[in-house]
Amino acid sequence: MKEVIEAINPHEKSIRWKIIEGDLLEMYSSFTIITSHQPQWTTWTFEYEKKTEDIPEPLILLGMVIDMTKDLEGHLLKN
Template sequence: MGFKGKLIASMEIKCGGHLFHDFYQINAHHVSNISPDKVHHFNIHEGDQDLKVGSIIGWKYNHDGKVKVTKQLIEAVDDEKKLITWKVLEGDTLELYNSFAITASFEENWATWTLVYEKKTEDTPEPITLLSLMIDITRDLESHLHNN
């Protein structure tokens, strides 16, 4: 039996949430250009450039001072609520967690990241530094979207 958890962080953003939502659906491949110290590479394993439910994507990123990889399935997209959910299929995250899902909601002027996970052991740390990474990338994207 695993140990389930949920972490949520919300932050006010200067530009409309629709810009973030559209960015992650259409221009996710540009995250590595906007935040190169955090994200090194993005690729699409299955699906088209315009990401939809069922698309499988991959990221190479910096986390806790190490280069890591993840492969994710886009599980849900709600254009009205500006919400996207990714389920981790493979990668470094699953070394510590039995399951891991990330939901991003970009309603109005708020970005909310929700991590839902099941730790492999009770001693496995909460993924607070991973949530912090998401917040830092959101700040980078906000700066890019607000200035363009």
């Protein structure tokens, strides 16, 4: 997938990405990922619009994000 950063909010410690190209847009009309960060806590938000009602929820992507977050946490805790 190819994305662009739509907004960075240093006060809220958040970043908003919009997907502009890739496999996700074959199933979803729009797809945006938002991360916000607090001490020892990160929130990931997916905003998307399905092209049809029978399109599944993006659980595979969610699983990848969870795995990536765990890997980052493990790396940061080692230092």
